[in-house]
Amino acid sequence: MCHLHTFKDIINKTILNSENKNKALELNPNVSVDCVIFGFDFDQLHCLLIDSGLSKSTGRSRLAVPGDLIYDNETLDEAANRVLKELTGIDNIYLEQVGAFGDPNRMGKESDKEWLKSMRAEPDARVITVAYFSLVKMNDFNPEASSFAESAGWAPIKEIDELAFDHYEILQCALKQLKRKIKIQPIGFNLLPQKFTLSQLHKLYESILNKPLDKRNFRRKILNLQILTPLNEKQIGVPHKPSQLFEFNEENYQKLSSEGFDNFGF
Amino acid sequence: MCHLHTFKDIINKTILNSENKNKALELNPNVSVDCVIFGFDFDQLHCLLIDSGLSKSTGRSRLAVPGDLIYDNETLDEAANRVLKELTGIDNIYLEQVGAFGDPNRMGKESDKEWLKSMRAEPDARVITVAYFSLVKMNDFNPEASSFAESAGWAPIKEIDELAFDHYEILQCALKQLKRKIKIQPIGFNLLPQKFTLSQLHKLYESILNKPLDKRNFRRKILNLQILTPLNEKQIGVPHKPSQLFEFNEENYQKLSSEGFDNFGF
DNA sequence: CCAAAAGTGTTGAAGTTACACCCATGC
DNA sequence: GCATGGGTGTAACTTCAACACTTTTGG
Structure with a gap:
């Protein structure tokens, strides 16, 4: 501990x-x-x-x-x-x-x-x-x-x-x-650094919900919400294919939530 | 008032x-x-x-x-x-x-x-x-x-x-x-008498959610949950087709919720 | 016979799940 | 060249929303 x-x-x-x-x-x-x-x-x-x-x-x-x-x-x-x-x-x-x-x-x-x-x-x-x-x-x-x-x-x-x-x-x-x-609500972004990968977000959701989530379905759902901005940046120094970095897009989220969205559907 | x-x-x-x-x-x-x-x-x-x-x-x-x-x-x-x-x-x-x-x-x-x-x-x-x-x-x-x-x-x-x-x-x-x-959760039953009609339950949901709900879809969903027991009784003295009376079935609800049900889906 | 609410099924659209392979990098 | 995690599409299935007419009663 x-x-x-x-x-x-x-x-x-x-x-x-x-x-x-x-x-x-x-x-x-x-x-x-x-x-x-x-x-x-x-x-x-x-x-x-x-x-x-x-x-x-x-x-x-x-x-x-x-x-x-x-x-x-x-x-x-x-x-x-x-x-x-x-x-x-x-x-x-x-x-x-x-x-x-x-x-x-x-x-x-x-x-x-x-x-x-x-x-x-x-x-x-x-x-x-x-x-x-x-x-x-x-x-x-x-x-x-x-x-x-x-x-x-x-x-x-x-x-x-x-x-x-x-x-x-x-x-x-x-x-x-x-x-x-x-x-x-996408409050999970408060637990991540400003720039993060979809895999990190995926893992975060799995950790909180305490169950595995299908990788492809997770990505599709999150990206469909259009609250992530892809950056022109990738991970560096990782011993595998470097991942795209994203930022949380607060503006789109505000627009989305004022239109009455209330469900990620996990 | x-x-x-x-x-x-x-x-x-x-x-x-x-x-x-x-x-x-x-x-x-x-x-x-x-x-x-x-x-x-x-x-x-x-x-x-x-x-x-x-x-x-x-x-x-x-x-x-x-x-x-x-x-x-x-x-x-x-x-x-x-x-x-x-x-x-x-x-x-x-x-x-x-x-x-x-x-x-x-x-x-x-x-x-x-x-x-x-x-x-x-x-x-x-x-x-x-x-x-x-x-x-x-x-x-x-x-x-x-x-x-x-x-x-x-x-x-x-x-x-x-x-x-x-x-x-x-x-x-x-x-x-x-x-x-x-x-x-079907807590709405606490607002109704022991015997009630589906229309009353329907109206209750509409009042609480403050929006109209389709009659047929509402009935289907509620009945599918199997938490209502139909009684051998009908409304009496109403100036229209008398409605079937139901009771809330706590036993089935307990069974259902222990199996992990958590959504009426309205 | 008229007014009022009860009751009943189907169809098309949308959303959800399950699933397997190639890719880019560091070592 | 190999180990590691990144990234991608489709098909079957389930769920949801929309919708109109007939029935039973009291007055």
Whole structure:
């Protein structure tokens, strides 16, 4: 799995951040946001997780989805964007709300309580969290090179089987929503670099939908939508026939979606 | 439109309700649930609204979707069910979360503030609301005959153009989700009596999707799903050829959905 | 007998699936 | 020259949309 070893409290970091110092008193103790951040390495779908360090009670490491309590003067979307910006340094990340999770016992595990005590002013408060999923170009955030080198990392979705709090459930809901959405809107482009090949896009769809898709049919469907612009460029340095590169054509997509398109038909 | 005249504070009613007296101190000031309740009268889709009475500042009546702050020891789903039960007296209503709405200014209109002051212990608290939509058989709740005779009523969806707080936006989101969902799961049966005709179901789909559907194609598709049981009964007393009555067949539906059906294809 | 809604089949068009071989490159 | 992934077309099948007339009842 990914390399996540020691614990850094990104929430404290936030509060101490000078820009936010005047907001610190307005943290709402009852509402948080959690962001499931997806990334794609041309092979598998990944999720960005943070590490709480070893739990004293279980001796095991607790991984979680990044999140924070909200400030009373920001919207939920703003709070989610803030969490993303603080962790990855990236603005304008694709973001979509998944829903609210509010089981009173969602933070009830012993190892979770330890963690909460170390990072929350009111660790016993009832917290409802609003979950988001976001899509980032994986190269835009390399945890190894950031200040979160040891507390955040990309984990392949398939290898995640347990998370802190109710985050495993949240991840599954986010994944379900991504699967649904990818079929009716070309949001997958947010996971790829600006220039990409049809094979990369193909693989991305297979990874998200978790099933093989026929190569020729996939290409035909995507190209028929006319939302890809072929570039006068090919892959270089690959040990096989170099592939045509494409760009996502936002203009055509806007035209298409205003005409009422809503289905890729996979 | 529907008949909604005077104001009754269903929230106060809740707090004073003996069963809940011991919970009253645990009302969470920052999180509420709001329920968009849909009903169908065989002609149009309706929504159950409550009336705040006339606003002093605008002189206009403010209609809203029913809702309440949550208790710290209940889940969000439980809170939504509580609101539904208190208003309609019905248990086991079909319920689905729409999402969280948390703009800090969502309760900012003057006329809304008046109302809040009359019903909330902390009228100025930042409140995030979790919206739900629910489907009820319209005959199961007749506001005229209930204790909410004058403060709650069914309004045709098409005639609603303004609501208190951000409830109009919430209604539109709920409606969008209902449209999406009705195409892939037969939840429409929750809006009809146990015995119904294909024409009624047809009209229901047209009302929700807000477009005409071909009669023959509709019947074929629905019948092909084999989730309807034809009864040995017909309509009586109608001034035209009486229609065959059907029941929803839950057993077949379960079988079908476990086999992975997910599309009505409208 | 008239008005009103129920009920019923076919056809052409569109879309979907399944499938196999040659091509360009680096080594 | 060989291994690797890139790129291409067609035929069978399924699904969908469009469309008009006869039937049964109450009044």
